[in-house]
Amino acid sequence: MQPFKPSTPQDVRTMIFKKLALSALILGSTQFTFALSPSQEEDKLDRYYQAFENRSSELEDVDNELFGYEYKLERAQKDLQSAEQELSKAQSEYATAKAALLKDNSEDNLRNMNLTEHALKMSERGVRTRTKRLERVENNIAELTAKKEQLSKQVTEGQKRITAQEKLVQKVKADASRRLAQAEQAKAEAQRRMLEEKRLAESSRKAVEASLNKPTSPSPVSQPAVQVPTESIAAAADESPDTIDxxxxxxxxxxxxxxxxxxxxxxxxxxxxxxxxxxxxxxxxxxxxxxxxxxxxxxxxxxxxxxxxxxxxxxxxxxxxxxxxxxxxxxxxxxxxxxxxxxxxxxxxxxxxxxxxxxxxxx
Missing domain, CATH: 2.60.40 (Immunoglobulin-like)
Structure with a gap:
């Protein structure tokens, strides 16, 4: 394939424009690389921390509630035990009063049986009330315990994803530094090639002008092919800024x-x-x-x-x-x-x- 041979000064200017535009594109890729930063992943890490802190705060609050319910549970158990003892005593007194009334149907025995019967009903009511209270406390403890387990799991998962995200942030920072170094290298190479292209273009322009002034055509001037460091641009493009998931x-x-x-x-x-x-x-x-x-x-x-x-x-x-x-x-x-x-x-x-x-x- 014959190398490109500019025939007029206009062709030379066109060639210069294309080459300089290509080199400018290479230089512009450096700005693209500058945009590569780990800020997005760091922001995600901060959001992980915030969620972790919220869960930890909830877990602490549940722990405090459970601590309070431990005292309530102990108190409810003691109150129920006392009520059951009072019920047992009331049942015994009622049975004694009823037996006495069967032996002697006197007004005193009748009044005593009525009193013990009322006391028995109150004792039964007390046991029912304290049993329900104990059940409520136990149900609340069960709910809080389940909530604590769920929050503990979320806190543990939060710690894991924070650890993983911290490693990712470190990797992204290292990649950003590497990309920046690649971009600087590409920029320096582009600048060098731009100077070389200008020099070659100027030589070509002078050769064309000289050829136009001579009756015979000079030997074709071989135009060196411009090698664009596309590897650096491709590497930078492939490693675009980490987009937010x-x-x-x-x-x-x-x-x-x-x-x-x-x-x-x-x-x-x-x-x-x-x-x-x-x-x-x-x-x-x-x-x-x-x-x-x-x-x-x-x-x-x-x-x-x-x-x-x-x-x-x-x-x-x-x-x-x-x-x-x-x-x-x-x-x-x-x-x-x-x-x-x-x-x-x-x-x-x-x-x-x-x-x-x-x-x-x-x-």
Whole structure:
């Protein structure tokens, strides 16, 4: 195949334009590589941390409830045992009074049998009441135990996916560094080739102009083929930025929505009673190293709420003397969050938080 032989200065300019455009394309690929960053995977990792913290908070709350029910169970068992003893005594006294009445049908014996009969009925009622109370406590313990097992499983799974995601983030960072090095190498090679192309093009232009001024045609000038470092571009294109896994994010969004729904339902259930009680704190504020100090509003039943704008990152939120470590993903930076402070256990309060926009999906 004969090499390309420019015949006119116009052909030379066209050739120069094509070559320079190709080299510019190579240089432009470097900017594409600069866009490759692990920020998306890091944001997903932060969302994993947030879900893990929410589950851990729920698990701690269930543990606290179970701790309280252990005392209730012990108390209910003792009360039932005492009621059964009283029932046994009442049955014995009633049997004695009834036997005495059969022997002597006197008014005193009749009155005594009526009294012991009433005492027996009250004792039977006491046993039934305490049995039902014990059953309620046992049922609540069973439900809480099942909930604890479910949350414990979710916490364990959360720890596993955090560990896996941390490894992925490290890999993505390493890949990004490698891609950046490849892009810089491709850029340097492209710049070198652009200078070489300019030099060859200038030589070709001069040769064409000289040939046009001579009566005889010179020997054909062989035009070196331009080798484009397409390997670097292909490698960068194949290793495009790690796109967000939409199905995974949908799962995370559903988890966040379920968490918010559960907490709103809990609040609504607590506040159905018109007697909300009085606030324990005269002034309760939410503070932290990345959030403006805001005052809570008392909702009732030891529940407080404040809405505020948050910044991304792992941070400490402080309510009174209690501190809570939480994570805000980068995708939620500048978003408004709902904070609910559950102070029904003053020694072990709980801080609930979720993005306010989730309330639109709930309502």
């Amino acid at each position: 939409q199905s995974e994010l949908s799962t995370l969004d559903r988890e966040a929505l379920e968490y918010a729904q559960k907490e709103i339902a809990r609040l609504e259930d607590l506040l159905t009673d018109s007697n909300h009680g009085r606030p324990t704190y005269k002034r309760l504020t939410l503070g932290g190293n990345k959030v403006e100090t805001e005052q809570f509003e008392f909702l009732g039943k030891d529940q407080y709420r404040v809405d505020t704008v948050v910044q991304n990152g792992r941070q400490i939120f402080q309510v009174g003397k209690h501190k809570f470590r939480r994570t805000i993903p980068a995708s939620d930076n500048g978003a408004e969050y709902v904070f609910i402070y559950d102070a029904k256990r003053l020694s072990r309060p709980r801080l609930v938080m979720f993005k306010k926009s989730l309330l639109d999906a709930i309502n």
